[in-house]
Amino acid sequence: MPEKKVKSIIPDVPLYGPIKEQPETKVNEKKHSHAEKRAGVTAKKEPVSDIDQLIDPPAPAMPEINRKTIEKAVRTSNIPMIIMIFVMLVFGLVILYSVSGPDAYGQFQDSSWFLTRQIRFTVVGVVLMIIISFIPIDFFRRKWIGFAAYVISLGLAFATLALGVGREHGASRWINVGPIQLQSSEIIKVALIVAFAGYRSVMAQLRKEGKIREPKSKTGKIITHTMFEFLLPIGLCILVDIVILLQPHLSCFIIVAAVVFMCAIVSEIPLRSWLSGIVVILAVAIVGGGIAIAVMPASTRDRIMKNYAHVFKRIAIFTADDEELDNEDEGLTRDDTRQVDNAHNALGSGGMWGVGLGNSRSKYNYVSEAQNDYIFSIYVEETGFVGGLILMLMYLLMFIMCLIVCWRAKDVFSRTIATGCTALIFVEVLMNISVELQVIPATGVTLPFISYGGTAQIMLLIAYGLILSVSRSGTVYEEKKKKLLAEKKALKQGA
Numbered sequence: 001m002p003e004k005k006v007k008s009i010i011p012d013v014p015l016y017g018p019i020k021e022q023p024e025t026k027v028n029e030k031k032h033s034h035a036e037k038r039a040g041v042t043a044k045k046e047p048v049s050d051i052d053q054l055i056d057p058p059a060p061a062m063p064e065i066n067r068k069t070i071e072k073a074v075r076t077s078n079i080p081m082i083i084m085i086f087v088m089l090v091f092g093l094v095i096l097y098s099v100s101g102p103d104a105y106g107q108f109q110d111s112s113w114f115l116t117r118q119i120r121f122t123v124v125g126v127v128l129m130i131i132i133s134f135i136p137i138d139f140f141r142r143k144w145i146g147f148a149a150y151v152i153s154l155g156l157a158f159a160t161l162a163l164g165v166g167r168e169h170g171a172s173r174w175i176n177v178g179p180i181q182l183q184s185s186e187i188i189k190v191a192l193i194v195a196f197a198g199y200r201s202v203m204a205q206l207r208k209e210g211k212i213r214e215p216k217s218k219t220g221k222i223i224t225h226t227m228f229e230f231l232l233p234i235g236l237c238i239l240v241d242i243v244i245l246l247q248p249h250l251s252c253f254i255i256v257a258a259v260v261f262m263c264a265i266v267s268e269i270p271l272r273s274w275l276s277g278i279v280v281i282l283a284v285a286i287v288g289g290g291i292a293i294a295v296m297p298a299s300t301r302d303r304i305m306k307n308y309a310h311v312f313k314r315i316a317i318f319t320a321d322d323e324e325l326d327n328e329d330e331g332l333t334r335d336d337t338r339q340v341d342n343a344h345n346a347l348g349s350g351g352m353w354g355v356g357l358g359n360s361r362s363k364y365n366y367v368s369e370a371q372n373d374y375i376f377s378i379y380v381e382e383t384g385f386v387g388g389l390i391l392m393l394m395y396l397l398m399f400i401m402c403l404i405v406c407w408r409a410k411d412v413f414s415r416t417i418a419t420g421c422t423a424l425i426f427v428e429v430l431m432n433i434s435v436e437l438q439v440i441p442a443t444g445v446t447l448p449f450i451s452y453g454g455t456a457q458i459m460l461l462i463a464y465g466l467i468l469s470v471s472r473s474g475t476v477y478e479e480k481k482k483k484l485l486a487e488k489k490a491l492k493q494g495a
Contacts, residue, residue, distance in 0.1 A: 077133070078471040081401050085129075085449075085464055088394060089122055092450040098358045099378045100371035100452060114371050114452050121454040125461030132465030137474035140466070141413050146198020150236065153191040156184040157243035173249055183455040185244065185252040190459050190466075192237055192256060193263060193420035199233045200267040201413035222276060229269050230277030234260070238281070248307050251443040255427055262423040266406070267416045318441035342366045343374045344438055346381040347388075354384030371452040373444055377436045391450075392433070399426050405471045414474030421463035 093115065100114040107113070139145075160175050174181050206212050212228075215221055237260045245253045293301070317337050346362035349355070360381045363370045370378050380388040402422040409415035431445040446453055448460050 076472050078401075078405070078468055081398075081405075081468060081471065084394075084398050084401060085461075088398065088449045089126070091391070091394070093118060093122070094357075095375065095379050095450055096371060096452055098382060099360070099363055099375050101358070102364050103370060106365075117454065118452055118457065121457045122461075125458040128458065129461040129465035129468070132462060133468035133472060135469055136472075137414050137417065137466070137469045140194060140417070140469075141198065141201050143198065143202060146195050146202070149191040149198070150195035150240075153188040153195065153240050154243070156188055156191075157240050157247075160184045161243055161247050173247070173252075183453070185249055186453075186455045186459040188240065188244070189252070189256060189259060189424055190421070190463050192240060193259060193417060193424065193463075194466075196233055196237060196260060196263045197267070197413050197416035197420065200263075200269075200416055201411070203228065204268065204412045222272060225270060225273045226276040226280065229273040230264075231280060234264060234277065234281070248311070250308075250311050251431070251445050254443070255424070255431070255445070258427050259420055259423045263416050263420040266419045268412055314441045314443075318438070339368055339374075340438065340442060343377040343436055346374075346377040347436065350381040350384040350387075352384050352386060354380070354382045354387055357382050372446050373432070373442070373451070374436060375451050376433055376447055379450075395426070395429050402426075402467055405467055405475065408475035409470055410474055410476045414470045418467050418470040418474070421467050424463055425460060 096118055097112065097115040101111040104113040104115075105111040156175070160173065163175055173183055173185060175184050176182075203212075215224055237256070241253055241256045241260075244256060313336070316332060317340060320332050320337065342362055346360070346367065349362075355361075360378050362381055363378050367374045367377065376388070376391075379391065383390075399422070402418070402425070406415060406418040406422060409418050425448050428445050428448050431440070431443055432447040432451075434440045435442050435445070446456055449457070
């Protein structure tokens with residue numbers, strides 16, 4: 001008698017007896033292959049019964065931060081440069097606290113006022129530096145970033161000229177954004193580097209792809225090259241620099257000019273474009289300046305001369321000798337040179353080993369702005385020749401590390417960014433120390449990573465972060481390293 005079959009509550013699956021294999025559907029294949037791909041499974045496929053359709057596939061494993069990813073991030077970072085900046089920052093905070101105590105207590109009844117604020121600025125700057133260092137440098141190559149950087153720099157220059165505060169210091173250098181006071185020149189310096197590098201990168205890429213049509217005549221080629229390779233990028237930077245000069249902010253004008261010049265040198269501008277471009281700029285400057293002076297009313301000329309009176313006075317102080325200072329008819333007195341003389345005396349009074357950290361006498365109002373412009377003099381008074389030499393050697397070591405990154409840069413953009421940021425930091429170092437050694441007239445330039453200043457500290461750390469980003473992802477060394485690792489991995493997989 002044939003066996004009676006009972007219908008199962010699950011379709012096509014008998015309650016007993018042999019289970020017949022059902023053909024797999026395309027849906028099942030897609031479902032399992034997708035799950036296997038996501039889970040990284042490469043095992044051999046097995047027949048799937050209909051009951052398996054009721055079982056959900058396991059959720060794919062979410063990516064997590066583990067030891068491997070952390071090791072990879074550390075391995076690609078420039079550890080010596082990171083250690084160097086942290087040593088410099090801690091060194092700077094100690095120096096700032098030692099130097100700024102009397103002035104902070106006199107103004108705010110808190111000897112650590114400058115220190116606590118500088119620590120906040122430093123923390124913000126370090127966080128931004130680390131974030132930027134882990135962003136591939138090619139991200140900043142995008143056209144809209146370069147365009148935005150230039151618009152910001154030009155806009156801030158005009159805003160400071162029109163709305164800036166700080167005239168009592170001889171120049172309009174700050175703008176108020178709500179409760180925050182920004183020193184716009186520090187932002188402009190970094191923004192111009194990014195904008196210039198972006199423009200040169202775009203031009204190099206277009207020329208490489210053959211998208212720039214060159215005239216057939218030799219004269220046409222010279223004009224085209226001069227215009228697009230030199231005059232346009234340099235001219236746009238000169239426009240921003242002229243607005244800075246009109247504020248007037250001469251020290252920033254000099255720094256921006258030096259940084260842009262260094263960027264132009266390494267950005268592969270042809271020599272003939274340099275020569276013809278310089279001739280055009282000089283001709284425009286001479287003719288335009290002559291016409292402006294001839295047409296300008298006498299009252300306007302007097303007002304301009306009055307705006308730059310502090311600049312001429314600093315030059316006069318720098319060049320003055322004892323006879324001029326003793327003769328009141330010359331317009332200079334001993335009181336005019338008091339600050340420069342006291343800062344210079346502080347350098348010598350420290351001797352070989354210094355008077356001891358915190359024991360400076362010059363910081364008690366003998367030198368104004370001891371925590372800013374003349375911090376190096378007070379530091380040398382406290383730590384002596386040895387302390388000054390140690391600080392300069394630290395800067396030299398940092399400079400060499402940055403130069404190595406510039407040398408290894410893989411393309412125009414990376415090289416221009418690294419060179420511009422390196423030049424920005426170390427031009428300011430040279431100018432500050434040169435002023436205190438009385439090599440050049442007083443400029444009002446602070447000492448990077450040491451002097452007090454919120455905007456300056458944050459923007460210099462951002463510039464350093466860009467150098468670290470080039471070091472991680474924009475150097476030929478890293479490209480070769482990645483290639484070797486890929487080859488080793490392929491050999492392992494082949495074995």
